[in-house]
Amino acid sequence: METSEIRRRFLKYFEDRGHTVVPSAPLPSEDPNLLFVPAGMVPFVPYFVGQQTPPYQRATSVQKCVRTLDIEEVGKTTRHGTFFQMNGNFSFGDYFKEEAIQFAWDLVTKSQADGGYGFDESVLYASVYYEDDEAIDIWKRVAGLPDDRIVRLGMKDNFWSMGVPGPCGPCSEILIDRGPQFGADRDWEAGDRYLEFWNLVFMQNLRGDGPGKEGYEILGELPSKNIDTGLGLERVAYLLQGVDNMYEIDEVFPVIARASELSGKKYGENPVDDVRFRVVADHVRSALMLIGDGVTPGNEQGGYVLRRLLRRAVRSMRLLGYEDPSLPELLPVSKDKMKASYPELEQGFARISQIAYAEEDAFRRTLTAGTSIFDLAVSKLKASGVTTVPGAQSFQLHDTYGFPIDLTIEMAAEQGLEVDTEGFRTLMAEQRERAKADARAKKLGHADTSGYRELRERGITEFTGYSELATDSQVRGILREGTIAPAAEQGEIVEVVLEKTPFYAESGGQIADEGQIVADGVKLQVLDVQRPVKGLIVHRVKVLEGVLQPGADVHAQVDREWRISACQAHSGTHVVHAALRQVLGPTALQSGSYNKPGYLRLDFAWGSSLDQATRSEIEEVSNLAVREDLPVSAEYMPLARAREIGALALFGETYDEEVRVVEIGGPWSRELCGGTHVKHSSQVGTLTVTGESSVGAGVRRLEAFVGMEALRFLGRERALVRTLSENLKARPEELPARIADLVERLRVAEKEIEKARAGQVLAAAAELAANPKDVFGVNYVGHRTPDGLGGGDLRKLALDIRGRMPTDRPAVITIAGVSDGKPGVVVALNDLAREWRLKAGDLVRIAAEALGGRGGGKDDVAQGGGTDPAGVDQALAAVEHAVGQSVTG
Incomplete structure (x- = not known):
């Protein structure tokens, strides 16, 4: 049975039994603590924890999931995969244990001819939480399982919670005995012979604080009991297809x-x-x-x-x-x-x-560039006598150059080196935590949403901003640091929930409105507006005057100029998107956007940069659409109808069954969008594209100004052209040629300067080579160059001096200098000096230490640098002293 058929049968089975088929949520998770959806029940969490009222009592889905913790284990075992699909059926206060077990057993054992999966009952087992006698009784009655095919397991294996205080409950799993070739009889822990493929969670309890898996306190029973199940689609596929693992399914x-x-x-x-x-x-x-x-x-x-x-x-x-x-x-x-x-x-x-x-x-x-960088790093480590690639260096290769850590480990082993993987993982963990912290901060910064949920239970916030900028309303609640507060005083920054509001909450790429909320003796400045839970609009405000209390009658007023400019930017984004598709073709689809008053940026799928002619064409098509004064309309309709008429949706976004479709000129631009817009395209005003860049492989970004911001930008550009024309004594149309001429003349001049400087370096080499200092039989040259000579110049000078020195005496040349505020040093030795057991790498490390840095290299020439320009003279003296000590010691 093909995997798609297993999926279809599951959904049909539960749809026939009164379950609403819910489409899979996109893989990117809306939870700021998660990157991707890792389990089938995640999209339903708001219903289970009481954040939202479920629109149905029974649901079923096949949820796309990605788990990233096991990436390095993929392929090493037959059970670790990143992407997988989880079939689930859910009950929100409707049926409970007996029906859940009955549904699962019926579908699993019913013959394939009758729409089931046709598993042989004789090889099926059930595991239960060891105290759940109710579930054991149901398995005996419904499935006819004897005691020896019902396994009692502890809290770690058969009791579910989200790892934090909240809903929890016992589990019951369906397992299949795959035979003795997969392990010992009755060995439940190994996981290969007795394979679990369907987990039934009986969400009936409330847990307290404690460890994630076991050892926490059970506080009592939930007022409404729920069912959450998960059937691993890939596992069922390889069981039904007669293969040993998920990698061999169809x-x-x-x-x-x-x-x-x-x-x-x-x-x-x-x-x-x-x-x-x-x-x-x-x-x-x-x-x-x-x-x-x-x-x-x-x-x-x-x-x-x-x-x-x-x-x-x-x-x-x-x-x-x-x-x-x-x-x-x-x-x-x-x-x-x-x-x-x-x-x-x-x-x-x-x-x-x-x-x-x-x-x-x-x-x-x-791979080509990273290999070169890695080889250079290894040569420096070996020269320093180091046998382990530091974690920081591996992390830099990985983070900056995209070089995989496993490739670094493999190539290091080929060079006889190890990699500090622990240090690398520590830096990776720190980076991940920073990313999570940033995401949490964007969601108003509160991990505890109980205050929001309590206010949401009192009703949704009505948004009136599509039709008006001012609304009379009432304060439903005040929150301080996510907790409901009795009042807010002057000077405080708090969050306020109103019965209804004209303020647009940040979403769909459009930032929140600004404005004021006023009441009798109270004035609030609106700083931000968000939707921390569905249906609730939260205003982050600063209390400018008075004391605000719940229940107060207020007047909410959006800043009119702010909203006008925001509408211009959001409609402008739709215009640019349509222009992109007209110029580049239908594959140039938006993958993200951001707009604020007067400014927009739009990310879109495209494999190469856009030349100036293409950018100009996109700008022209956009402005022609503005000039045509196309009507802009918004209509609510079923999601299926929106897809049928070709409305574009943003990839990765989750949409309700009822969606808002915004059209500009009818089918010319038709997108799913909840943002605020102008009434006619001409109200966007002037639109000027200001930049185009890459934001990742296959993704480009266009930036533009609209309305007054576009006019101000063009005014600045005009002033700049006027200034250049006056300074260069040229008409505007002559500027490109005049500037190109200046750049070419500058390039020629720089080459002449470089040639002159090289001549000075060579001239200095002859003089320095002719007057070395005798350090116990060693010809020693220690020279500080004028500021401005970089590492390449220092190396050239050192090697040139060495080439001019007599070969019948050992010679050590140390050249140091400062360029762009950073000191550098080069040490070069001739063959006889190395025979005297002097090493350039050892000497340059001594010099670099005086410079506050590090250095290394080969025995004949080595280079280093540091952070302390004042240490140059000390570095030269330190090398001379070290040469003397080495020779006399």
Whole structure:
């Protein structure tokens, strides 16, 4: 049975039993503590913890999931994968244990001809929480399981919670005995013979503080009991398809087969190669799904994970012996297998492949550059006698140059070196924590949402800002640091929730409105507006006057000029997006945006930079649309209808079943959007594109000003042109040629200066070589150069002096100087000096220490630097002293 059929049967089974089929949420998680959705129940957490009222009592879904903790284990075992799918059925205060067990057992054991999975009942077991006698009784009654096929397990294995105080409850799992070839009889811990493939969570208790897995206090029972289940789709697939692991199922193995064809190596012949094949198959599929959901490669958060997955896949193909670009061969194979379940992959493949292939091209260049950087680092470490690559150096290679840590480890081993992996992981963990902290701060900075939930339970905040900028309202609640407060006094910064508000909360790339909220004797300045939980709009305000109390009648007024400019920017973003697609084609889809009064930026999928002519054409198409005074309208409609008429959605965004569609000129621009807009395109005003740049492989960014900001920008540009014209005595149209002429003349002058400086260096070499100092039989030259000579000049001078020195006496040359405020030093020795057991690397380290830095190199020439320019003379003296000590010692 194909994986897509297993998925279809699951959804149909539960839909036929009154469950609402809920589409998978996008992989990027809305929770600031998570990068991606790691489990099927995550999208339903707001319902389970009481943040939101569920719109249905029964639901079912097949949720796309990504777990990133085990990336390095992928391929080494047959059970670790990054992307997987979790089938689930959920009850919110409706049915409970007996129905959940009955549904699961029926679907699992019903014959395939009757729409079930057809598992043999004789090899199925159930595990339960050891105190849950109720579940044991149900398994006996519903499934007819005898005592010896019901396993009692402890809290660690069969009791679920989210790891923090909140809902929890016992679990019950369905396991299958795969036979003695997979392990010992009754060995529940090994996990290979008795494989769990469906977990039923009976969410009935409330837990207190304590460790994540076990040892916490159970505070009591929940007033409303819920069901959360998870059936691992990939596990069921390999059980039903007669293969041993998830890498060999129909949705994954074709990538391995194609990789085998390309590399000429067979899967199953070499354990080391098999790991690489599995890494390729898993990472290619995971990358396909992540890009499909709007993630783009980058150096932070989800983009960083995607970049790592793509690069590990490419590198694994190279280690298998395939040197050519591999993703164009493998990604279409994965797409063809996944599109049965996710048809949007076929529709968006031009964009997905463009991003993936651009990342591979960038990584192939990185491998070349990174290898050179690594080789240089290794030579310096060896010269210093160090046998371990520091964690900081590995992290820099990884973070700055995209060099994978496993590649660093492998190449270091080839050089006889180890890598400080612990130091590397520490730095990686610190970076991840910084990223999470930044994300949390953007969500109003409060980990505890109980205060918001309490206010949300009193009703939603009505948004009136589409039709008015001023609203009479009432204060529903005040929060201080996320906790409900009785009042707010003058000078305080607090959060305020109103019954209704005209203030737009930051979302969809549009920043929050500014303005004031006033009451009798009270004045509040609105600093920010957010939606920390669905349906609740929270104003972050500073109390300018008076004391604010809950229940107060207020007048909320949005700054009119702010909103007008914000509308111009948001509508301008839609205009530019439509212009992009008109000029570049339908694959130039928006992948993110940001707009504030007078300014917009738009990220879009594209593989190369835009030349000036293309940028000008996009700007012209945008302004023509503005001039045409196209009508702008917004309409609510079912999501299915919006998709049917071709409304564009932002990748990675989650949408309700009822959506708002904004049109500019009808089908010319039709997008799902909750933002505020102008009424006619002419109200956008002048639109001028100010920049275009790369923000990651396959993703470009356009920036533009609109309205008055565009006019101010053009005014500044005009003033700049006027100033240049006056200074250069040229008409505006003559400026490009005049400036090009000046640049060429400057380049020629710089070359002449460089030639003159080289001549001075060579002239100094002859004089210095002719007058060395005798240090116990060693010809010693210690010279401080004039400021401004860099490391290359110092090295050139030292080598030239060495070449002019007599060869019948040992010679040591130390040249030091300061360039751009940073001191540098070079030490060069002739052959006879090295025979006297002098080493340039040892001497340069002594000099660099006086400069407050480090140095190293070979025995005949070495280079170093530091941070203390005042130490140059001391460095020269220290080397001379060391030479004397070495010779006389």
